[in-house]
Amino acid sequence: MNTFGEATLGELAQALRGDLIRPSDPGYDEARSIWNAAHDKRPALIVRCQGVADVLKAVEFARSEGLPLAVRGGGHSIPGFSTVDDGLVLDLSPMKGIRVDPEGRTVTAQAGCLWSDVDAETQAFGLAVTGGIISTTGISGFALGGGIGWLVRRAGLTCDNLIAADIVTADGQYLHTSEDERPELLWALRGGGGNFGVVTSLQFRLYEVGPTVFSGLVFYAGEHAERVLRGFRTATAGAPDELTALVNMTTAPPAPFLPEEIHGKPIVAVGGMWAGRIEDGDAATRPLRELAPVVTDLFGPMPYTAMQGLLDPLYPRGMWNYFRSAFFDDLDRAAAPLVREFGRLPNPLTEIHVHHLGGAMGRVPADATAFATRDQEFILNVVARSTDADGYPAAVAWARGATDALGPDAPTYVNFTGEGGADRVRAAYPKDTYERLVAVKDRYDPANLFRLNQNISPSVPA
Helix, strand or coil: CCCCCHHHHHHHHHHCCCEEECCCCCCHHHHHCCCCCCCCCCCCEEEECCCHHHHHHHHHHHHHHCCCEEEECCCCCCCCCCCCCCCEEEECCCCCCEEEECCCCEEEEECCCEHHHHHHHHHHHCEECCCCCCCCCEHHHHHHHCCCCCCHHHHCCCHHHEEEEEEECCCCCEEEEECCCCHHHHHHHCCCCCCCCEEEEEEEECEECCCEEEEEEEEEEHHHHHHHHHHHHHHHCCCCCCEEEEEEEEECCCCCCCCHHHCCCEEEEEEEEECCCHHHHHHHHHHHHCCCCEEEECCEEEEHHHHHCCCHHHCCCCCEEEEEEEEECCHHHHHHHHHHHHCCCCCCCCEEEEEECCCCHHHCCCCCCCCCCCCCCEEEEEEEEECCCCCHHHHHHHHHHHHHCCCCCCCCCHHHCCCCCHHHHHCCCCHHHHHHHHHHHHHHCCCCCCCCCCCCCCCCCC
8 A cells, every 4th residue: 555645645736736536535435436346446546637737747646656557538448447456546537628620520539528528519510430339438448449339330440530649658748649740659549558648638530420310229039149140241241331230139128119028038139320311221221120020120310429329328337347359250150159158148238249340440451550450340249247246257257258259369359358468468469560569668658657458568568
């Protein structure tokens, strides 16, 4: 446990515009909690930053005092990297400034923004960039790790559209990076995560989307899971870029739009967004809505922001969460093992997602960003959850088995890697990409101050 003199902490508190929160403060328990309840840690200090000056001071303090440093944006980190025991949590959540340039089709947003914040501002001008399927997700970690959402085929990954960023580095520099200024750092931020500093603002390219899109969910009985998966492969083959879709194999919630007799039973939901002309949406999504006998079809015109937040109620704060992923290319071959794992769901909160990729994402050269897996048509995202600690180990064990069912060598998605560890991180990057990331790490964080992430270790570990 770290101990600090009152004079030292008083000096830090005086230097901040934001709040310094200590374990003895009344708001400490609320301030230390994160979305993923699987990680219940007790930081020595929490700095709620109001601006870049606070970030600079917090980084300097953590470095000088030898404190482990956790950086928190939206707080959705699945491995719990947005908190730490006996260290300093740098909380960016108060930093929510957003500026949209409708003529230049860009948005600059501070790192504490959630996707719901950014979507609300950009949709005022009928513009959007690929954001989280859960709108309470923070923009920073999502974008820096890649960013797969409803616009991934139309606009590419979120990181593909990161055109500039401001960052505080381990040695206390405040730097700007773009295609023209420190381009190698921008390359690394496009998929390399939070390894290189505290990103304080991000600038994204925007696309004409909405304000109304044709989107929604269609539900099929669980007994048709394999038929749906094989049909999904056919329905998405050759799909226009404007259509992004996924399959979710789960348990029917007690929702009013589902018949009572199916509540609590296995169900397959197919979700999709058509981001083209609204009048073309019904025909474009119909192949997804005819894969088997339909239980409920909720597709139709809706606000883009409504589709972005459609699944939010299913992912509340306070559950125990563990996610895993694997990219793959042959859904016909994967269908049978995935259906087998569907039959082994450990509880009604666990899910198997198969997300269709390609389109704009697939046309980005593999070496253009640190996110190099561009040649796989699908990604498996396994969502393991429980309401408390009792069911968590079984859910985690099932999730690991479900992803391993596609083979031990399948590349992984860094944002959906449920734990840290060098092996899991290396599996997210080809060898050449990883070595290039290490070179950037060596330049900007050779002592590995920023190690609470899917860590790219410097070539000479601290």
